[in-house]
Amino acid sequence: MSADTVYDCVVIGAGVQGSFTAYSLAKKNKKTLLLEQFVLPHSRGSSHGQTRIIRKAYDQDFYAHMLDECYELWAQLEKEAGVRLYRQTGLLVMGPENSRYYELVKSTLQKNKVPMVALTKENFSKHIPQVHLSEGHGAVVEVPAGVLFADRALKTAQAQFQKLGGVIRDKEMVTDIKPGPVVTVVTPSGVHRATSVVITAGPWANRLLAHTGLQLPLEVEKINVCYWKEKVPGSYDIRKRFPCFIQTECEESKEHIYGLPSNEYPGLMKICYHAGFEADPDKRDQQTNTSDIDILKRYVARCLPGLEPKPAVVESCLYTVTPDRHFVLDRHPIYNNIVIGAGFSGHGFKFGPIIGKLLSELTLGEVPSYDISPFRIRRFQDKTKSAL
Numbered sequence: 001m002s003a004d005t006v007y008d009c010v011v012i013g014a015g016v017q018g019s020f021t022a023y024s025l026a027k028k029n030k031k032t033l034l035l036e037q038f039v040l041p042h043s044r045g046s047s048h049g050q051t052r053i054i055r056k057a058y059d060q061d062f063y064a065h066m067l068d069e070c071y072e073l074w075a076q077l078e079k080e081a082g083v084r085l086y087r088q089t090g091l092l093v094m095g096p097e098n099s100r101y102y103e104l105v106k107s108t109l110q111k112n113k114v115p116m117v118a119l120t121k122e123n124f125s126k127h128i129p130q131v132h133l134s135e136g137h138g139a140v141v142e143v144p145a146g147v148l149f150a151d152r153a154l155k156t157a158q159a160q161f162q163k164l165g166g167v168i169r170d171k172e173m174v175t176d177i178k179p180g181p182v183v184t185v186v187t188p189s190g191v192h193r194a195t196s197v198v199i200t201a202g203p204w205a206n207r208l209l210a211h212t213g214l215q216l217p218l219e220v221e222k223i224n225v226c227y228w229k230e231k232v233p234g235s236y237d238i239r240k241r242f243p244c245f246i247q248t249e250c251e252e253s254k255e256h257i258y259g260l261p262s263n264e265y266p267g268l269m270k271i272c273y274h275a276g277f278e279a280d281p282d283k284r285d286q287q288t289n290t291s292d293i294d295i296l297k298r299y300v301a302r303c304l305p306g307l308e309p310k311p312a313v314v315e316s317c318l319y320t321v322t323p324d325r326h327f328v329l330d331r332h333p334i335y336n337n338i339v340i341g342a343g344f345s346g347h348g349f350k351f352g353p354i355i356g357k358l359l360s361e362l363t364l365g366e367v368p369s370y371d372i373s374p375f376r377i378r379r380f381q382d383k384t385k386s387a388l
């Protein structure tokens with residue numbers, strides 16, 4: 001592209017959401033540039049690593065609704081690219097019987113006719129002997145849920161985007177955005193111009209939004225990603241269809257604990273605490289709080305007796321969390337041609353293809369395929385800082 005190219009869209013940030021947005025725009029024949037500050041692939045944002053859970057077990061119906069199409073879009077991408085991105089494992093949801101969240105999740109699954117199996121206290125240990133069900137807790141398995149192969153998914157979305165003529169420029173950090181009918185995006189390598197810009201900068205969203213006079217109530221949290229060794233190799237393995245799990249609350253923790261069967265590191269199961277500690281995304285290694293790991297150790301010792309109760313590997317990843325933990329999918333309140341996808345609050349990966357579709361619809365002025373009112377910026381009202 002020459003220096004005076006005006007793109008239809010510049011997408012800033014090549015995590016899962018930016019990559020799928022760029023891909024979606026390129027599918028609609030839009031001349032699109034995807035900019036990424038780091039050399040790709042990288043592990044400094046939120047989308048890296050081998051695995052993520054895909055599930056409909058939500059306490060809100062609107063997420064479950066979007067997931068029907070999401071599963072289809074993941075399958076379509078697998079077919080188009082000839083790669084495997086999803087593996088069905090089922091998802092075991094455990095929580096105090098009659099607790100609000102657990103009941104809501106069950107009701108979402110029922111209402112949406114998701115194949116599920118309710119396990120009784122009596123037959124639980126027969127079906128899932130590797131897990132101890134807490135006293136007074138219920139358990140259901142969402143059958144179609146499973147694992148998405150995250151790094152491979154990102155690489156695939158980016159490759160498909162490029163096949164359609166899309167341009168990716170990595171190691172190119174956006175340092176300024178100048179709004180206008182044609183938006184100017186400044187990087188150390190020069191300027192790019194576009195009729196629309198999408199900001200999908202993950203934990204750096206507010207840093208970029210500052211150039212447009214907007215600040216969202218986002219908190220960046222460092223998550224300790226822990227892998228736990230099987231005492232008997234293979235006992236929690238993806239190939240043996242050991243399910244993913246969510247423990248909604250338990251004696252060790254009010255916050256969710258979740259796990260994925262061993263896959264990326266043979267013999268190591270991934271189990272994490274669904275909340276972290278505030279961090280600057282550029283200095284996340286300076287956040288060294290590990291009190292979440294202490295909680296996990298106690299939980300693993302009590303409920304997953306086939307695992308060593310001490311993590312064998314600890315990696316890190318970032319959540320960007322909104323006050324209500326729902327996403328931000330909206331146009332900029334002042335500049336109509338700047339679209340924002342942010343605040344995915346630790347559960348956005350599975351929605352990548354739908355987020356891409358929705359953000360591309362917002363960019364092109366089309367009616368969004370889903371009701372996006374839960375994701376609008378105006379819900380924050382008093383918490384949104386605008387210098388304009």
Ligand SMILES: Cc1cc2nc3c(=O)[nH]c(=O)nc-3n(C[C@H](O)[C@H](O)[C@H](O)COP(=O)(O)OP(=O)(O)OC[C@H]3O[C@@H](n4cnc5c(N)ncnc54)[C@H](O)[C@@H]3O)c2cc1C
Nearest residue numbers: 013015016017037045046047053174202317344348349350
């Ligand atoms: C440990 C962990 C487990 C998770 N588990 C699940 C799960 O099981 N299921 C699920 O659905 N979701 C899960 N998630 C959440 C999911 O991974 C995130 O919601 C998703 O990855 C967010 O993607 P993103 O594109 O918004 O952000 P990112 O992946 O962080 O992408 C933003 C990109 O923007 C780039 N960028 C920022 N600023 C600039 C700039 N100035 N110039 C150029 N580029 C810039 C960054 O470098 C980065 O590459 C998990 C997250 C974590 C951390």
